[in-house]
Amino acid sequence: CGLLGAAECLLGGTTTIQDIGLGPGARGLLQAIRDSGLRALAGMCLMDDGEGLPTALRLSTDRALSRTLDLGEEFDGVDDGRFQYLLNPRFILSCSDALWSGIRELSEARGWPVHTHALEQEEETVTVQALKGGRDEIRYFDECGILGRDLRIAHGVWLNDAHLTRVRGERFSVVHCPSANLKLGSGIANVVKIRSAGVPVGIGADGAACNNDLDAFEELRLAALLQQVKNGPESFSGLDALRLATSEGATAIGLQQQVGSVEVGKAADLLVLATDRAEFLGAARVDPHDLLAFGGSRAAVRHVVVGGEILVQDGQLQRFDLVEIRRRAGRCLESLLGRTALSD
Numbered sequence: 001c002g003l004l005g006a007a008e009c010l011l012g013g014t015t016t017i018q019d020i021g022l023g024p025g026a027r028g029l030l031q032a033i034r035d036s037g038l039r040a041l042a043g044m045c046l047m048d049d050g051e052g053l054p055t056a057l058r059l060s061t062d063r064a065l066s067r068t069l070d071l072g073e074e075f076d077g078v079d080d081g082r083f084q085y086l087l088n089p090r091f092i093l094s095c096s097d098a099l100w101s102g103i104r105e106l107s108e109a110r111g112w113p114v115h116t117h118a119l120e121q122e123e124e125t126v127t128v129q130a131l132k133g134g135r136d137e138i139r140y141f142d143e144c145g146i147l148g149r150d151l152r153i154a155h156g157v158w159l160n161d162a163h164l165t166r167v168r169g170e171r172f173s174v175v176h177c178p179s180a181n182l183k184l185g186s187g188i189a190n191v192v193k194i195r196s197a198g199v200p201v202g203i204g205a206d207g208a209a210c211n212n213d214l215d216a217f218e219e220l221r222l223a224a225l226l227q228q229v230k231n232g233p234e235s236f237s238g239l240d241a242l243r244l245a246t247s248e249g250a251t252a253i254g255l256q257q258q259v260g261s262v263e264v265g266k267a268a269d270l271l272v273l274a275t276d277r278a279e280f281l282g283a284a285r286v287d288p289h290d291l292l293a294f295g296g297s298r299a300a301v302r303h304v305v306v307g308g309e310i311l312v313q314d315g316q317l318q319r320f321d322l323v324e325i326r327r328r329a330g331r332c333l334e335s336l337l338g339r340t341a342l343s344d
Contacts, residue, residue, distance in 0.1 A: 001030025004329045007322055008214045009038060010322055011315070012298035015269040015306045016151065018115060018175065020088045020251050021045050022207060026067075030075050034083050037311045037319055039269060041113070041253055042075075043070045043086040046103065050094035065102040072112060077197050081258075082307055085110075091117040092137060097144070106143040113150035113171075113254060118187050119163075120155035147172065147274040152253060154204055157181055157189045164197035173200045173252035176244065178222040179213075180206030191223060191244075192231045202252035203244040217297050220245050224293050238293030272303035 008019060015218045020043040021029050033040045036302050046068060047053055048061045059067065068087060076085035093105075105112055106219050112137035118137045119125065132140050138159075141147040147170055156174040176189050191201055203219045205211050220241045227236035243249070250260025259269045279295050304312035311318055 001329050001332050002111040003036060003325045005214060006033055006036030006038055007317055007320065007325055009157045009216075010036065010160070010216050010304050010312050010317065011183040011301065011322075012217065013271045013273075013301040013304060014216050015039055015271065015304060016250070016253070016255065016259060017040070017206070018086065018116060018202075019100055020090070020154075020207070022057075022090070022119075027071060030083075032140075033317070034075065034078065036161060037309060039082050039255075039259065039267070039304055039306055041084045041086045041115075041255075043112075043115075044071050046087070046089045046099060046303065048099045049096040049198075053094055060099045061096060061102060064099060065106065069106060069110075072110060073105075076110075076112070080307075084110050084270075087114045088259075089114065089116045091124075091233050092140060093131065094263070100144050100146060104149060107149040113152060115152045115175075117155055119155040119158040120181070121184075122158055123188065125158060138166055142166065148311060150254060152202075155186065155189065156194060157187045159189070159194060164194065164199065170200055171254075173202065175202045175204040175252060176219075176223055176297055177204040177206040177211070178219055179230070180210040180267060182222070183212075184210055188226050190230055192227055192235050195240075195248075200248050200251040201244055202249035202283050214243055214259065215298055220293055221296075229289055238290030241293040242289055268308040270303075270305040271301065272305075273300045274302045275300075 016039040017033070018306055019033060019040060023029065023043040023044055030042055033042055046064045047057055047060055048064050072085040075083055075324065077083070087107055087233060089099065089103055103114060106112065108186050127136055128140065128337045129135060138147070141151060147167065150171040152173045152175060154175045154177055156176070159174070174189070174194055176191055179288065181187060196199055203216060204221060205216070223244060224238060224241035247256070247260040250256045250258070258267050262270070273296065277300050279297070280291065280300070301312065302315060303310060
């Protein structure tokens with residue numbers, strides 16, 4: 001199933017991902033990402049506490065930390081650095097204070113960045129404050145030392161002016177996930193305000209439970225359109241949207257020296273689109289960035305190159321057979337439905 005997700009990313013033109021590795025089979029997922037050829041920052045999702053947390057996903061604090069350390073030592077820096085390890089506490093409400101402390105210590109010792117989910121739902125902050133002695137998410141991250149550890153948060157829908165003032169100058173970024181936020185009714189992140197505060201923003205899809213595809217083109221188009229609603233017409237251009245998926249997105253995940261733009265000395269991560277499609281030919285002569293951001297889609301993806309290796313050629317995966325991946329994923333689904341008594 002990890003390969004199926006990787007295949008969807010590649011066929012949709014995505015070359016680099018940051019993944020939180022949710023589920024008990026973290027090693028298999030990380031191996032699948034590695035095998036796919038994607039450039040990746042990924043790691044095991046960490047959870048040891050919280051109301052309603054399933055037993056299969058709950059580990060003791062020490063076990064969670066030891067497992068992520070083992071996986072990090074196995075995967076970090078492999079394939080000439082194409083795969084980098086990431087510490088992935090799910091969010092404040094499913095991680096104990098002890099786990100956050102251990103994550104900070106691991107990050108300091110190993111230099112691994114921290115990725116988590118935060119400020120997605122309006123009521124989330126109220127719950128966090130009740131649990132953490134009146135501290136909201138940013139104050140909590142600050143006081144437990146996580147804010148200074150190259151922190152990347154998914155969502156950031158409810159970041160306010162005080163938050164943005166506090167994170168200024170820190171290695172802090174936001175991954176904007178517009179489709180998931182719309183599906184869950186979370187709100188619309190004010191990307192214009194976040195960027196104006198000097199915080200780099202990347203584009204994301206969240207996960208399968210919160211979004212139904214891994215389509216970067218859909219996300220960047222939604223990001224651009226929603227900012228017009230949030231901040232007024234012409235507040236967010238096609239070029240702004242494309243930057244979330246390229247140069248600024250690379251900065252958000254700490255890879256700006258390696259990828260994000262076509263420059264001498266950077267990795268050969270490239271996407272080639274078929275510009276003879278009807279949606280391009282029938283459009284007015286406009287800024288090509290607008291044409292791509294507002295009219296492009298994964299259907300136009302022709303070739304995908306990561307680190308100089310062609311992973312998609314003429315719309316076909318080169319490392320794997322998509323039919324076989326689908327077959328294997330189908331067997332996994334049948335087994336899962338059988339265990340949950342939902343197969344009928």
